[in-house]
């Protein structure tokens with residue numbers, strides 16, 4: 359197949375792309391169609407690597423209001439609501455919801471997903487469902503599963519054993535939630551436990567770290583120190599880190615050295631943490647988003663996640679990663695021309711590093727032909743105009759398409 363006349367990742371010159379046997383065979387200007395080759399004229403469109411959801415909770419998706427709505431809008435009431443819904447879980451229920459959510463994501467150009475799955479459940483129902491879905495859906499979406507202890511590791515009955523069980527069942531990554539543990543001592547111990555577990559089973563690490571407006575929440579320094587000392591380095595990710603918003607600048611300056619040494623990745627979730635954080639503030643209200651701009655300026659890898667699709671922590675969402683980018687650019691004040699232009703990397707290239715997808719991700723000759731075609735000339739305009747994703751190809755196969763909406767102004 360020959361895809362003609364596209365701008366690849368904001369390039370100013372157009373290229374053609376030849377896809378053969380599910381791989382990028384050739385990329386360059388004016389490729390000549392071969393006899394009998396399918397030709398797709400994409401003049402005026404933008405090609406990007408597929409979008410990556412680097413942080414979502416698929417097990418909780420599409421459950422908002424069941425059985426009760428989160429009235430306060432806090433993380434902690436969300437955890438209570440979910441604890442009630444968790445009692446009603448069946449594997450079928452989880453699978454039905456996740457299949458629907460994955461289709462919503464696919465419609466929005468998502469081809470890779472890292473999902474946290476709550477393992478503070480003696481039956482590990484959601485974990486079992488997600489591991490089965492990871493296999494069932496593997497032709498359309500690559501799913502990474504994190505064993506996520508929503509109600510704590512050391513503060514939940516049998517928490518350590520449940521974590522290890524989930525890893526033995528086949529989770530790809532180990533989580534933790536230090537800011538939710540009963541004490542600071544538990545917080546530190548739980549991070550140490552998670553890191554050791556990951557080392558023992560050769561897993562990645564992704565910790566819900568300091569998702570609270572408490573400037574005293576210092577799980578991040580523990581995680582980064584262990585990542586550095588253990589050599590796990592960029593296999594480790596700190597998600598949320600919203601307390602960093604409230605840290606004093608002297609501490610952040612000191613911390614930044616360790617963060618750089620540690621090589622850990624960060625995932626920020628601008629939609630959800632704008633909504634959940636600052637809830638105990640009067641005015642002024644803190645935004646509670648981690649210091650994305652400053653981390654990026656230090657050369658630290660940061661991606662954006664959506665975090666939730668219509669669940670106890672977030673009542674909206676269609677699985678569109680561009681919503682997370684749109685919100686993130688605003689609240690992080692990253693609205694320079696080049697920042698907007700490059701912002702697709704927060705849901706593609708940077709996220710690929712976090713997920714450890716390796717060099718086979720990206721629009722390059724020899725790689726699997728996974729890419730998006732957007733109805734725009736560059737990402738700045740695509741984001742601003744909410745341009746359609748015309749095609750989503752995965753390994754050379756079309757998995758989603760849409761046509762630009764017909765709109766008329768009648769004056």
Ligand code: 17E
Pocket residue numbers: 415433508535566569630665666671
């Ligand atoms: N659980 C949690 O601890 N934090 C979140 N942001 C979500 C679930 C969505």
Ligand code: FE2
Pocket residue numbers: 413414415474566597665
């Ligand atoms: Fe999360």
